[in-house]
Amino acid sequence: MTAHLTLEQLLALREPGAEPGAAAAREHLDACPTCQAELDALHQRVARLRALPALRPARDAWPAVASRLRHERRGRRARLLGAAGLALAASLALAVTIRHDVAHPASLSATEQAIDTQKQHSAALEATIRQYDPDARPLDGRTARIAEELEDRIAGLDRELEAAELLQAQTDREARRLQLWRERVGLLDALVDVHVTRASNVGL
């Protein structure tokens, strides 16, 4: 080979594995100072490219990413809770109806009255949160994390309420339900504080 190597050939020599014509190109390179100089220049250019200073973003993009993640997570949770809430309400209504017909045809027990009171508080607090429309309002990272934790714990309580319906002994069942409804009201109350008053310390 007498002609100098093309840039394509020099680039190919840098690739792992032998390409067609690589042996002849290598042979020419070993004997040609001009092509050696060209290959050196290529190596230096690549080294200079690698040494270019790192460019950095002008703004911190994390708040936008976190907000998008929260929004997506909240949407997913709302869909889940919507379905779970309907199922829970239906199962509770059915359980209460059956129990009244069988065991307390005439009047509610004191515990059941207390449960009803807690359920009314719970509904009122949920209405307050819906009215505030938290999804449409920006939250700082810490407040959002607190709200998410509260929402997660409320979802957990709803699952426990469903499980409490399966308790056999009526006394145990009613006591457990009352305890869970009280906890639910407490958490909802804290969530109202977070969203509506933006309280930064809710004791979590």
Next chain:
Amino acid sequence: MDLLPVANAEAVVAGARAGDPAAFEALYRAFEAPVYNLARRICRTAEDAEDVLQETFFEVCRSIGHFRQEGSLWGWIRTIAASKALMRLRRNRYRDTDELADDAPAPGLRRDEPALRMDLEAALERLSEISRAVVWLHDVEGYTHEEIALMMGRTTSFSKSQLARAHTRLRRWLGEEVAR
């Protein structure tokens, strides 16, 4: 590139897989700079690169469950970033011609004046978007032509010819041509 010590990386990935917001943020803080640098070297504008940065980490946080622990965390994140940046080029209907044509004199210079010598940053910036993406992914990030072709939806020959074209331009604009 070890941006997180291995033990830390395992804990952060485990936290992110469990949905821990603090772990997501730790991932972002560890890899923000190289992801942005890659995006900015490929994209035409800083705004596009910032969008790619956001899209990359949104994807990273959503897909962390798909990351296979035996691979490199940076390698996985980098491939997401490169794909997002190339997608952005396609969406913007990338410019496939160089800012300065081969034989066009620079503004203010006559054709017979000595060759313009640019600095490397300026020369890189003036490459066509595809040539710049190929030269960056191959020469700096270390992707093979096969990998670049796969990401771009083109052939290996296309990647090789774009790299040669980029180096031909850079050599000329940087005044590095060897007398033959």
